[in-house]
């Protein structure tokens with residue numbers, strides 16, 4: 217359906233002047249709509265990924281209204297002209313709208329460790345702001361999202377059986393890599409089961425481009441992409457940020473000699489994150505922060521590989537081997553992280 221007639225169904229202000237595709241997320245289809253005095257973000261929600269759009273939007277409204285009430289800056293979602301949380305188009309696609317944050321920018325890479333440190337503080341603060349949010353009122357929008365062992369058994373292994381033969385042959389080395397490293401997925405199990413690493417309300421998708429910065433001052437304005445806010449582990453929020461933002465290369469860089477963990481960026485992020493969330497972390501959460509980075513990198517690589525094996529139905533791709541390129545990249549990053557595990561630990565221990 218025509219995006220302009222979708223926008224007309226939301227209670228936006230002003231007259232639509234222009235609309236264009238926007239952002240670099242892998243999941244939803246995002247548009248920027250200029251309505252003169254106000255600008256909006258319109259998103260086609262990926263309902264293949266989010267099976268219960270109704271519950272997803274209830275979560276998003278509940279979290280943003282909660283943050284607003286407590287004075288924390290967050291996204292402002294706009295209801296449809298007839299008061300619904302989202303719009304269903306005649307073709308069955310779902311759309312939502314929220315205000316574009318004026319003067320904001322998001323980054324796919326941090327030019328300086330200082331900028332990356334600010335994103336660490338933003339995600340640490342976000343976790344604090346949701347510390348008292350009633351977790352039981354949230355629907356799990358993607359069940360088992362960071363249950364890496366579950367993903368291994370229930371997604372990766374079945375994908376090996378179902379995969380197209382040519383694709384499977386193309387990634388034999390990567391399949392072996394996953395099998396060799398899947399023991400990383402069970403390291404935390406006893407700590408989680410005993411409560412020494414507690415479940416908290418977490419963001420679960422803490423990529424650098426899920427934070428908005430002020431385009432003039434580079435101060436963090438707010439955390440976005442609120443679709444995966446669910447009970448989860450603090451050290452996975454930490455780890456996923458490191459996976460994406462402390463790599464020396466983009467997530468889909470194919471020259472693997474460029475892919476490494478930048479320890480200066482690791483330190484910067486850890487300082488930012490711990491300055492806001494450090495006081496509430498248990499000793500075990502803190503100790504396993506580097507493991508969070510290892511596990512999120514390994515899990516993400518396995519997810520990319522699974523999607524490649526199954527024909528690219530989950531992540532948006534720009535070329536046929538995109539998911540395989542991303543998987544190889546994540547495994548190269550993981551290999552470097554394993555080499556630098558002691559240094560990561562020393563950095564965490566040195567931050568008071």
Ligand code: ADP
Pocket residue numbers: 238239240241242243244245246257291314315316317320321322323425426428440441442
């Ligand atoms: P996805 O799930 O596809 O990652 P996001 O909600 O993260 O969707 O949106 C995709 C991208 O659009 C973000 O990474 C960011 O670059 C941009 N973006 C989204 N919302 C805003 C906003 N309110 N203001 C500025 N940029 C935004």
Ligand code: GN1
Pocket residue numbers: 240241242243244265420421423426441443444467516
């Ligand atoms: C997706 O939506 P986006 O692009 O911010 C994915 C994350 C992955 C990431 C890899 C809902 O994040 O889990 O880590 O791609 N989001 C979802 O870049 O699956």
Ligand code: MG
Pocket residue numbers: 241242425426441
């Ligand atoms: Mg995103």
